[in-house]
Amino acid sequence: MSLPLATAWSIARRDLNARFRGLRLLLVCIFLGTAALAAIGTLTTAIERELASSGQELLGGDLEVEVWQRDLRPDERSALAAYGDVSSGYRLQAMASTADAAAPIELKAVDAKWPMFGTLTLEDGRKVAAPSGSDAWLAQSALERLGIKLGDSFTVGTATLRAAGIIANEPDRLSEGFQLGPTVIVAQDVPAAAGLLQPGALYQSKHRIAFADAARDPEATEEALTKAFPNSGFDIRTRDRASPGADRFVRQMSDFLTLVGLAALVIAGIGIAGGVSSYLDQRRSSIATLKVLGATSGDIVRIYAMQIGVAALVGSLAGLVAGVLVTPLLAAALQGLLPVDSGFIIAPAALALAASYGLLVAFAFAAAPLLRARTFPAMALMRSGIVPLTRDKRALVATGLGLAAICALALLTTAQPRLAGGFLAGAGGALLLLAGLGWAIRHLARRLPRPANPLLRSALANIHRPGAPTGALVTALGFGLAAFVLLAAVQTAIDGNIQQRVPREAPDYFVLDVPRDKEPRFFELVQADFPKAAIRTVPTMRGAVLAYGPKDAMIRVADLKELPEGAWGLRGERGLTYADTIPPGNRLIAGEWWSPFHKGEPLVSVDARLAEAAGLKVGDYITVGILGVERTARIANLREIDWESMGFNFILVFSRNAISDAPHNLSGTIDLPDGADTEARGRLLRAMVKELPSSSVIEVGGILVEARKLLEQVGLATLAAAAVTVLAGLAVLMGAIAAARAARTYDTVMLRVLGASRRQILLLQLAEYGLLAGVLALVALALGGSLAWVVITQLFEFDWLPDWGEVLTVLGLGVALVLAFALAGSLPLLRAKPAQALREL
Secondary structure, eight states: OOOOHHHHHHHHHHHSOTTOTTOHHHHHHHHHHHHHHHHHHHHHHHHHHHHHHTHHHHHTSSEEEEEESSOOOHHHHHHHHTTEEEEEEEEEEEEEEOSSOEEEEEEEEEOTTOOSSSOEEETTSOEEOSOOTTEEEEOHHHHHHHTOOTTOEEEETTEEEEEEEEEEEOTTTGGGOSOSSOEEEEETTHHHHTTOOOTTOOOEEEEEEEESSTTOOHHHHHHHHHHHOTTSOOEEEEGGGSOHHHHHHHHHHHHHHHHHHHHHHHHHHHHHHHHHHHHHHHTHHHHHHHHHTTOOHHHHHHHHHHHHHHHHHHHHHHHHHHHHHHHHHHHHHTBTTBOOOSSOOOOHHHHHHHHHHHHHHHHHHHHHHHHHHHTSOHHHHHTTTTSOOOOOHHHHHHHHHHHHHHHHHHHHHOSOHHHHHHHHHHHHHHHHHHHHHHHHHHHHHHHSOOOSSHHHHHHHHHHHSTTOTHHHHHHHHHHHHHHHHHHHHHHHHHHHHHHHTSOSSOOSEEEEEEOGGGHHHHHHHHHHHOTTOEEEEEEEEEEEEEEEESTTSOEEGGGOSSOOTTOGGGSSEEEEEEOSSOOTTEEEEEEOOOOTTOOSSOEEEEEHHHHHHHTOOTTOEEEEEETTEEEEEEEEEEEEEOTTSOSOOOSEEEOHHHHTTSOOEEEEEEEOOTTOOHHHHHHHHHHHHHHOTTOEEEEHHHHHHHHHHHHHHHHHHHHHHHHHHHHHHHHHHHHHHHHHHHHHHHHHHHHHHTTOOHHHHHHHHHHHHHHHHHHHHHHHHHHHHHHHHIIIIIISOOOOOOOHHHHHHHHHHHHHHHHHHHHHHHHHHHTOOHHHHHHHO
16 A cells, blocks of 8 residues: 555655755756756846847837948838828948047937937936937047047048037937947938038948838838839838847757757756665665565655655756846846846746746756665665666656657747757767767777776776666766866857957058049148058959849849848949959959950849858859949859958959949058058058048957957857856766765775775775766867857857867866866765675675
């Protein structure tokens, strides 16, 4: 007859230590897995909630239409006005200057309706709208670069402006994308008055709509405008994707964090299995005694399931609290990259999901050791210290059901089921691989010749003897060491991208909107102070691909429901140029380059990656729209572009006769000699502002600093997240050694009875774990490296640039920790008294 639940609980509570002695590994593993998932879910929910709720403010409207190098035509403006209020403005690069300083800026010109959503706040607390007259709102860094204070005057183009306020919060900053200079906000008419909107100038006109009908569907409106003006080169965004860059980054980070959470779960599950096995082994005598006194197998399961359940529940609740507490730290690491509140955030759905995962993992991995003990008679349990218990196949069924539930939950709740499914399949394959490796190691150890050294001979025998925990140790050590490799490879690959994605050789300045008739003067200005400077100029204009493909079957981009994967060059307007020779840093891989001053059929050279993505080949045609005029050219060749060179790289390069008659200016690069004088640099910038007021200069050094900051923020966030897997790996390593400790008591006692010294016993342990760790280090290098490769190349789309020296060093540290844990785990065995230990067997 089974015990009542109240009686079973009374026994379980009495046997359960208040400090969870024996179940601490279970607590730690559940805590780490739940905390990781709680933090991941809370952070992702907070970011997505902020993007969804603040879409209008981030974009500045319900829908934005952006077009390059021109303003809207009357029919286009009327079409936009039919949907609601329209706020128009410009965005362009410009140069701000005083008598003593010059600095590149991002000039943002807005009309009186701006901002239609959100509030512009100044540092003095004023909530303002668009500036009027010659007033300007400036970023703090613009004031510092120009060396001015509020109330002072400065020049942009040919206009004189007054610094009237310092920007504290710009509501639509995130949607503007990467900055090439500090922001200066002016009235809408300032750029034209300053001479910055001449034909051919590179500027964007931006038009934001606040729908008169709040229920209007932004996507449907976008489709209607695209259909009505297919050749206008509109780049349209809606409030639902106010910041595509942020959306993409959130998706990448969410995918990465999902992988981290699932990895932590898998590793924690292994630790749970080891921890429960160790705990039940310690309670072997208690279980046998209960059975002798009449407890049924079901009673045993209920009593110890209650204890394990309480520990899992406490670990899960602690993990949820920790996840909520750590979220502000992750949010702070991503501040400026993403719109997320750095305060405490409660996301009930995410927390419930994390708790569900934690409890399911506890059930799945604790079921096997728990059910294994229920089916054996008391005498078998009493003798299991020297006669190991065999496996219970029904326990494997319970574990399989638990794992199936975890997989189902992961696939049903993830936004990337293919990614999650692939990872779960990979984790399952890794488990099978490690299980097979464990069997192979035991089999090989049994077949190897017996070493002459008695310590090595005993260590080798321990690996394959009956009841040896080799399989569990191989799995635990394999995943634990792989966590070290994952962390090191991800972090060093990001560091490598910081160092190598930013090229070693880059021009000092980019110069935009150099008038073609002022090109000789531009060269004179630079060479006056720097006669050895390398200067390059290229014609530059903007245009959108309207159609592509064979001449008699061209595909209209506007008719595509979705662009081909990787064909980003077909989206919106892109930089265009023409050239008589192949550009530096480009390599011809198909077709032939045209002769200088080609006069035949208009030709175009296409980036090979774009051609592959869009299915283009030599002989096909491309139609582009430049300032509302369609121009068609035949593809003469395909080029491979060195994108990591910070020069001018164009996906489309035309023959001179194809587009040179369109209004355009020149862009240039200036590469100064090493050690160029700072004072001379300042003179050069001031001279260009004076002589070429409509041109703008971009300092490459500032761009590289900003890019490095962004990558470092990404690296910090990934380091914090991936560290969870290392902590879980450490817990698993300790748990595996602790779980094997009880089984080694008999061996240690017998060796001491036979005369082995403490030193010999410690060396024996180190030799055994050293042999296993040495073999598994190679496996961990492959497992951790493969997962890191997926994270870096597939999720973040970075180059695979790990520092293998550092990775191997970290892996070596992991192996050293394994040996240290093995040594620490062996010390209690040396304190065991032989007489007492033998009586307890």
